[in-house]
Amino acid sequence: MRDSRIGFGLLGAGLIAPFHAKALQSSALTELVAVADLDAQRLERMTAAFGCKGYPSLEAMLEDPRIDAVSVITPNHLHHDAVVASAAAGRHVLIEKPPAMSLAEVDSMAAACRKAGVKACVSVQCRTRKAVQAIRAAIQCGRFGRIYHADTYMKWFRSTEYYRSDAWRISRRSGAGVTINQAFHYVDLLQYLVGPASTVHARMNNLAHPEINLEDTLLAFVEYRCGAQGVVQASTALWPGTDVRIEINGENGTAIMAGERMETWKFRDERPEDAEIRQYGSASVATGATGAADLGFQDHQVVIEDLARAIMDDREPMITIESVRPTLEWSLAMYLSAKLGAPVALPVQDEEAVW
Numbered sequence: 001m002r003d004s005r006i007g008f009g010l011l012g013a014g015l016i017a018p019f020h021a022k023a024l025q026s027s028a029l030t031e032l033v034a035v036a037d038l039d040a041q042r043l044e045r046m047t048a049a050f051g052c053k054g055y056p057s058l059e060a061m062l063e064d065p066r067i068d069a070v071s072v073i074t075p076n077h078l079h080h081d082a083v084v085a086s087a088a089a090g091r092h093v094l095i096e097k098p099p100a101m102s103l104a105e106v107d108s109m110a111a112a113c114r115k116a117g118v119k120a121c122v123s124v125q126c127r128t129r130k131a132v133q134a135i136r137a138a139i140q141c142g143r144f145g146r147i148y149h150a151d152t153y154m155k156w157f158r159s160t161e162y163y164r165s166d167a168w169r170i171s172r173r174s175g176a177g178v179t180i181n182q183a184f185h186y187v188d189l190l191q192y193l194v195g196p197a198s199t200v201h202a203r204m205n206n207l208a209h210p211e212i213n214l215e216d217t218l219l220a221f222v223e224y225r226c227g228a229q230g231v232v233q234a235s236t237a238l239w240p241g242t243d244v245r246i247e248i249n250g251e252n253g254t255a256i257m258a259g260e261r262m263e264t265w266k267f268r269d270e271r272p273e274d275a276e277i278r279q280y281g282s283a284s285v286a287t288g289a290t291g292a293a294d295l296g297f298q299d300h301q302v303v304i305e306d307l308a309r310a311i312m313d314d315r316e317p318m319i320t321i322e323s324v325r326p327t328l329e330w331s332l333a334m335y336l337s338a339k340l341g342a343p344v345a346l347p348v349q350d351e352e353a354v355w
């Protein structure tokens with residue numbers, strides 16, 4: 001009898017692959033069936049560590065009837081083609097962040113999944129944190145009142161060895177750079193919580209990584225469509241790296257998340273549940289501040305299990321491609337603004353101008 005769990009194949013056996021594998025093997029809803037990678041050594045390491053099948057390519061993995069869903073965890077610029085091919089083969093997809101390198105690619109991926117009738121979700125797993133969900137619920141029920149400020153401060157560190165570990169990590173076209181790669185999660189949280197940006201004014205520079213020809217630091221002023229304003233600060237130059245912060249200030253309250261801990265939760269109308277919300281998160285959970293593998297897999301597991309349930313119940317996943325599109329647009333607008341040295345109003349009119 002066929003296993004009722006959703007069978008996953010990982011496309012990519014690199015840095016993030018073990019986190020996906022652990023999440024899949026820790027869930028009663030999912031099975032890690034196989035991993036595919038062009039690099040035989042990496043593939044061998046993953047199959048030995050997790051006791052699953054190994055394939056030398058996506059095409060070979062798609063021949064396996066036990067694969068219901070493909071997790072596309074290759075470098076950023078390779079997501080689009082793999083998603084389109086997997087969807088055409090009738091497989092559901094989980095896509096690592098950023099979903100693709102351009103809005104045109106994002107739209108093409110979403111259309112391919114719709115046409116094939118498969119589910120697609122994006123792994124911006126920070127959305128699932130309890131502190132984020134509490135902030136979102138409070139915003140949606142109007143508890144903050146008017147939102148004045150929504151900011152993120154990502155003061156992280158990545159070493160020279162990290163940038164040298166793979167060619168794509170030093171290539172803008174491949175999706176490297178602190179703005180599109182690391183800060184994407186936190187720009188996404190601001191977008192998820194407060195809504196799309198209407199204008200961005202960004203400045204980018206390289207403070208501590210002379211070996212790469214990319215920004216390791218971003219500073220941006222943001223105006224939101226809802227009327228709020230904010231700051232995006234993100235860097236991989238700030239040793240040793242400290243917990244990322246999301247700060248929301250409204251006329252009636254302030255919430256600050258540090259890492260995944262609710263650091264400040266204060267409203268004019270104190271409610272009974274507030275004491276518990278203040279305890280959300282734990283200082284012991286790593287969230288990426290000091291190194292790329294300085295992470296837990298639990299947030300990924302929530303995203304993966306949601307996709308499995310979406311497949312089983314034939315509903316939309318929690319984090320759709322469409323819901324992440326405004327984050328990519330905001331990120332691209334920041335690149336354009338830094339290039340022009342001027343504010344940029346969204347929507348971005350000419351994507352090619354970003355490059």
Ligand SMILES: NC(=O)c1ccc[n+]([C@@H]2O[C@H](COP(=O)([O-])OP(=O)(O)OC[C@H]3O[C@@H](n4cnc5c(N)ncnc54)[C@H](O)[C@@H]3O)[C@@H](O)[C@H]2O)c1
Nearest residue numbers: 012013014015016036037038039073074075076096097166
């Ligand atoms: N959600 C998160 O917190 C998080 C954290 C780290 C990385 N990521 C994302 O995960 C993705 C992968 O990042 P990584 O750090 O693991 O990269 P990586 O370079 O360590 O691994 C990517 C792997 O893909 C393989 N690959 C490349 N092209 C392939 C192809 N055509 N077919 C099969 N395999 C191919 C490479 O050989 C490599 O082993 C990126 O999109 C990255 O942004 C997300």
